[in-house]
Amino acid sequence: MSVPDTQVVVVGGGQAGLAAGYYLRRQGLDFVILDAQATPGGAWQHTWNSLHLFSPAAYSALPGRLMPPQVGEEYPDAEHVVSYLRDYEKRYDLPIERPVRVAGVHRDGELLRVQTDSGTWRAQAVISATGTWWRPFLPAVPGRAAFGGEQLHTVEYRNPGDFAGRRVIVVGGGNSGAQIAADLAYDTELTWATQRPPRFLADDIDGRALFDAATARRRALDAGRTDTGGVASLGDIVAVPPVREARDAGLLKASPMFVRLDRDGVVWADGTRAPADVVIWCTGFRPTLSHLAPLGLRGPRGHIPTADTRALAEPRLHLLGYGDWTGPASATLIGVGRPARDAAREIAGLLRA
Structure with missing residues (x-):
C-alpha cells in the first residue's frame, strides 16, 4: 500500500520524535511521525517501576510545554513522563501513525522511500528518532x-x-x-x-548540571578549544x-x-x-539503526557520521536523540529540543532551496 508523498517522515514517536514534530510544525512543513509503539510514551512506558528522572519536572520539558510537577515527587517517575508525552502529542495535534514498524529507508531518486508494515511513504527528508532502548547490549563475558x-x-x-x-x-x-x-x-x-x-556525582548535581556540562563540552570542541570532559568529568x-x-x-x-x-x-x-x-x-545500549541499513551509511562503532544531526553522506537524513554525537544531551528530554530545532531548520532550508 502506498500513501501520499510528504515532505518529511519522522521515524519514532518517543521524546525525540515529538520534539522534531514540534519544530517541523513551526517551520510549516508537511510531515508524518511513524511510531512502532501501540500507545504514546516511547520507551518510558517499558522501564522499571521505580525509575525516576534525574531532574525536577521544570527542567525536564520538551520544547513549548513545561512538564507539570508530580505531586509528592521532586523527580518525576516514568509513569508521569508517559502522561506528559501523551498530553504533549495531543496538545500539538502531531500527525502520528501507530503502530507502524519501519523496515527500511531507501533512496528513490530525489526522494527517500520509507517501507513499513503498514505501507510505503515517500519523503523529501527523513528524521530518524528511534533511540537506543530497543537494542540492548550484552558483553561477551566468557561462560x-x-x-x-x-x-x-x-x-x-x-x-x-x-x-x-x-x-x-x-x-x-x-x-x-x-x-x-x-x-x-x-x-x-x-x-x-x-x-x-x-x-x-555530588548529591546536589542533577540533570540540569549534566545538560550544561554536555553543552559546554560541545561548544568547546566546536570552537577548537580543550575538551572539557563534559558529563564524564563529573562522574x-x-x-x-x-x-x-x-x-x-x-x-x-x-x-x-x-x-x-x-x-x-x-x-x-x-x-x-x-x-x-x-x-x-545493566550494560547499556546501541543505537537502533537497522532501518537505515539500505542507505549504507554506517561508520565506526556502528554510528552514522554526522554534522550535528545531518548524515554526512545523505543530506536528506537527520538523526536525532541518540546521544552527544547527534547533539549535546540529545538523548534527554531537556536536551533534545535544541538539535530538533536545528534539524527542522536545516531541512526547511534544504526543501526551500
Missing part, C-alpha cells in the same frame, strides 16, 4: 551461555519483588546499574559488579534519592568485574566465586 540461572537486561527488569530472597548479580556502574542495585539492595542477596569503582552516577539512601545505608558496595561465569555463578580473576540465581546486565 555466559553456561550459566544455569536467569539472565536479563535492564530492559526486562521491572521490580525487586520478582527477585526477593534470591542471589542477584547486577552488572554495570552507570545510572541504570546503580538504580537497579539500589532497588534490589533491601530484599535480595546482592552483588554489584562494576568495571571500575563507582563514581557518584558516572547521579545520586537520585533512592541511590543516595542505599549508598548512605552501606548497601551499595561495588565489587570488581568478574572474569567469567560458570553454571552456578560468577568467578573473579583470583578464583573467588559468588553463587547466583540471577544476573542482571
Whole structure:
C-alpha cells in the first residue's frame, strides 16, 4: 500500500520524535511521525517501576510545554513522563501513525522511500528518532551461555519483588546499574559488579548540571578549544534519592568485574566465586539503526557520521536523540529540543532551496 508523498517522515514517536514534530510544525512543513509503539510514551512506558528522572519536572520539558510537577515527587517517575508525552502529542495535534514498524529507508531518486508494515511513504527528508532502548547490549563475558540461572537486561527488569530472597548479580556502574542495585539492595542477596569503582556525582548535581556540562563540552570542541570532559568529568552516577539512601545505608558496595561465569555463578580473576540465581546486565545500549541499513551509511562503532544531526553522506537524513554525537544531551528530554530545532531548520532550508 502506498500513501501520499510528504515532505518529511519522522521515524519514532518517543521524546525525540515529538520534539522534531514540534519544530517541523513551526517551520510549516508537511510531515508524518511513524511510531512502532501501540500507545504514546516511547520507551518510558517499558522501564522499571521505580525509575525516576534525574531532574525536577521544570527542567525536564520538551520544547513549548513545561512538564507539570508530580505531586509528592521532586523527580518525576516514568509513569508521569508517559502522561506528559501523551498530553504533549495531543496538545500539538502531531500527525502520528501507530503502530507502524519501519523496515527500511531507501533512496528513490530525489526522494527517500520509507517501507513499513503498514505501507510505503515517500519523503523529501527523513528524521530518524528511534533511540537506543530497543537494542540492548550484552558483553561477551566468557561462560555466559553456561550459566544455569536467569539472565536479563535492564530492559526486562521491572521490580525487586520478582527477585526477593534470591542471589542477584547486577552488572554495570552507570545510572541504570546503580538504580537497579539500589532497588534490589533491601530484599535480595546482592552483588554489584562494576568495571571500575563507582563514581557518584555530588548529591546536589542533577540533570540540569549534566545538560550544561554536555553543552559546554560541545561548544568547546566546536570552537577548537580543550575538551572539557563534559558529563564524564563529573562522574558516572547521579545520586537520585533512592541511590543516595542505599549508598548512605552501606548497601551499595561495588565489587570488581568478574572474569567469567560458570553454571552456578560468577568467578573473579583470583578464583573467588559468588553463587547466583540471577544476573542482571545493566550494560547499556546501541543505537537502533537497522532501518537505515539500505542507505549504507554506517561508520565506526556502528554510528552514522554526522554534522550535528545531518548524515554526512545523505543530506536528506537527520538523526536525532541518540546521544552527544547527534547533539549535546540529545538523548534527554531537556536536551533534545535544541538539535530538533536545528534539524527542522536545516531541512526547511534544504526543501526551500
